[in-house]
Amino acid sequence: MNERKSSRLSLDSVRLALRMNERKTQPERCSTRGGCTVTLYGEFLTVTRNRKVRCEVTLTDKDLVVKGPYPTPFRWSKVVLNLKDCIGCRAYRGGDTADPAAYLSAYFYPLKRLWMSSGMSRQRVEHCFGFNTLQDPSANLEEAEKWARIIRERSGRPQPHGDGVRTNELPRPCRMMLLVNPQSGKGQALSLYNRHIQQMLNEAGVQHTLIITEHQNHARELVREADLSQWDAMVIMSGDGLLYEVINGLLTRPDWEEAVRIPVGILPGGSGNALAASIHHYSGGSPVFGEDLLISCGFLLCKGLVSPMDLVSIHVSSTPRMFSFLSLAWGFVADVDIESEKYRHAGAARFTMGTLVRLASLRIYKGKLAYLPCTKDCNSERKVKNDPTLHCNNQTSSTTPPPALNQVTDTPSKNSFHNSCHSNNSHQVHRTENPPHANATTAAPGPPDSLLLPLDQPLPSDWEVVQEEQFVLVLAMYQSHLGEDMVTAPDATVDEGVIHLYYVRAGISRSALLRLFLAMEKGALLSTNCQHLVYTKVRALRLEPHSPKGIITVDGEVVEYGPVQAEVHRGLARLITGCVG
Numbered sequence: 001m002n003e004r005k006s007s008r009l010s011l012d013s014v015r016l017a018l019r020m021n022e023r024k025t026q027p028e029r030c031s032t033r034g035g036c037t038v039t040l041y042g043e044f045l046t047v048t049r050n051r052k053v054r055c056e057v058t059l060t061d062k063d064l065v066v067k068g069p070y071p072t073p074f075r076w077s078k079v080v081l082n083l084k085d086c087i088g089c090r091a092y093r094g095g096d097t098a099d100p101a102a103y104l105s106a107y108f109y110p111l112k113r114l115w116m117s118s119g120m121s122r123q124r125v126e127h128c129f130g131f132n133t134l135q136d137p138s139a140n141l142e143e144a145e146k147w148a149r150i151i152r153e154r155s156g157r158p159q160p161h162g163d164g165v166r167t168n169e170l171p172r173p174c175r176m177m178l179l180v181n182p183q184s185g186k187g188q189a190l191s192l193y194n195r196h197i198q199q200m201l202n203e204a205g206v207q208h209t210l211i212i213t214e215h216q217n218h219a220r221e222l223v224r225e226a227d228l229s230q231w232d233a234m235v236i237m238s239g240d241g242l243l244y245e246v247i248n249g250l251l252t253r254p255d256w257e258e259a260v261r262i263p264v265g266i267l268p269g270g271s272g273n274a275l276a277a278s279i280h281h282y283s284g285g286s287p288v289f290g291e292d293l294l295i296s297c298g299f300l301l302c303k304g305l306v307s308p309m310d311l312v313s314i315h316v317s318s319t320p321r322m323f324s325f326l327s328l329a330w331g332f333v334a335d336v337d338i339e340s341e342k343y344r345h346a347g348a349a350r351f352t353m354g355t356l357v358r359l360a361s362l363r364i365y366k367g368k369l370a371y372l373p374c375t376k377d378c379n380s381e382r383k384v385k386n387d388p389t390l391h392c393n394n395q396t397s398s399t400t401p402p403p404a405l406n407q408v409t410d411t412p413s414k415n416s417f418h419n420s421c422h423s424n425n426s427h428q429v430h431r432t433e434n435p436p437h438a439n440a441t442t443a444a445p446g447p448p449d450s451l452l453l454p455l456d457q458p459l460p461s462d463w464e465v466v467q468e469e470q471f472v473l474v475l476a477m478y479q480s481h482l483g484e485d486m487v488t489a490p491d492a493t494v495d496e497g498v499i500h501l502y503y504v505r506a507g508i509s510r511s512a513l514l515r516l517f518l519a520m521e522k523g524a525l526l527s528t529n530c531q532h533l534v535y536t537k538v539r540a541l542r543l544e545p546h547s548p549k550g551i552i553t554v555d556g557e558v559v560e561y562g563p564v565q566a567e568v569h570r571g572l573a574r575l576i577t578g579c580v581g
């Protein structure tokens with residue numbers, strides 16, 4: 001209701017008012033009002049419209065209710081502040097030693113409707129109350145601290161769902177390493193930190209050490225060498241590329257098994273900000289962009305709930321295995337991402353510009369694509385939301401129907417990269433005959449890949465091979481968003497053990513492709529019924545480009561061009577999501 005008016009309350013004005021008036025508090029008591037347990041009640045002085053006023057404050061298990069002001073007339077009479085929107089609260093003495101009063105400041109970030117839009121964004125509101133019942137300053141402070149402690153406890157953390165989702169919380173106090181890339185996006189990450197994030201973390205009582213990255217791979221080096229016993233979380237403020245460095249730094253440590261359990265977080269400072277937009281989406285927020293997205297992610301970071309996050313191991317021919325948390329792209333999407341670097345000054349609009357340029361000179365990419373379809377056990381701990389395979393054109397290949405839900409496919413001889421022939425083995429038998437991808441996993445740190453064979457060997461027989469060999473794009477996603485306004489896989493969750501594989505076959509018109517990208521903004525890619533778009537859920541994939549030149553990206557970073565394969569590792573890392581996906 002009238003949070004805006006109450007937010008005008010400043011410490012100085014409250015302090016002034018306190019000197020001139022009295023205030024009453026009542027001891028802690030519990031009663032029930034409107035289904036909520038009332039824990040504390042008090043009458044405090046506060047200031048509105050530059051006038052000292054008295055208000056009644058009630059703390060229930062869910063809300064802080066401010067009634068008043070008195071004396072009337074003032075327009076606002078009751079403000080209900082949901083404790084879920086509170087990131088922190090503190091009690092303190094004023095700077096004037098002659099002033100016996102103590103103060104309570106509580107920091108809320110409630111959702112407010114965006115101007116000229118149906119969307120909602122979080123906006124900061126501070127409430128400050130003065131305690132001066134007693135002449136003894138320490139007694140006043142004690143009372144204020146009691147209020148602050150209970151508000152913090154009640155507003156602390158969202159409750160994890162009771163459906164078996166594995167979540168936990170950052171410890172308090174939390175020792176956070178915060179890596180900021182001053183060059184990311186439009187080069188504003190540091191000023192955005194100063195404008196919003198520093199204050200939010202301080203309000204939430206999150207201790208953090210700010211490290212400004214100085215060059216490419218700086219974050220990777222820091223993380224690889226860090227004494228992890230000194231840190232409770234590692235957070236980056238940049239685009240997705242800096243988190244990619246952090247994840248890969250953790251997974252190349254000799255103690256990778258322990259290292260990868262450290263919660264990682266992201267604050268949007270780049271131009272794409274796909275993971276940040278995904279985290280906001282998982283929290284149930286309506287779409288927001290730019291600084292609104294930053295504040296939402298800052299709010300969720302302060303809430304500190306941690307969820308498992310899938311990582312995908314990626315193999316190319318001659319460089320070491322990588323770990324990816326976002327996407328693997330070839331063709332149109334990868335080209336736009338990299339070629340639009342020159343429009344970086346335009347921020348997120350760079351992708352729109354890049355898309356239009358690339359549309360004007362549409363390319364076809366030749367290659368072979370194969371994958372291991374998802375089966376029931378992909379989501380064994382979670383209800384499958386949709387059919388694992390949804391083909392907009394109702395076909396994976398010209399000869400075979402898509403695999404049915406929960407069915408292990410058994411497709412002989414068509415799985416034949418390198419012209420090898422496979423017998424009609426069952427899933428189980430085949431695995432026995434073809435051990436995991438030992439070459440890539442025995443020497444390097446990180447978990448073994450149980451679904452992959454070395455890139456120079458034929459595919460396992462239970463993989464599907466896409467019959468088409470000409471593509472406009474291939475895109476594997478494991479988060480919901482590809483960019484702030486690109487909702488590629490709206491049903492994706494952070495730890496479902498699934499790769500969402502999309503490909504667009506050659507032959508699509510420019511206008512149809514543009515329609516796909518416009519639909520993506522609304523998360524309606526699959527509603528386009530585009531005959532050239534194919535979507536399926538997979539656990540592993542292999543791509544072998546035949547076009548001599550091209551770009552392959554992993555989490556938006558260019559990797560070696562050539563054969564590439566990937567396998568999802570469910571819940572391998574831990575991500576600060578602030579909510580349950």
Ligand SMILES: Nc1ncnc2c1ncn2[C@@H]1O[C@H](COP(=O)(O)OP(=O)(O)OP(=O)(O)O)[C@@H](O)[C@H]1O
Pocket residue numbers: 181182183184185186213214215216217218238239240241242243245269270271272273556
């Ligand atoms: N001080 C620095 N100067 C130059 N490059 C840096 C610096 N710090 C980090 N980097 C590198 O910048 C690269 C860009 O990272 P990131 O993706 O996070 O930002 P971005 O490219 O601006 O974001 P987006 O991809 O969303 O546009 C990373 O590879 C990182 O190694």
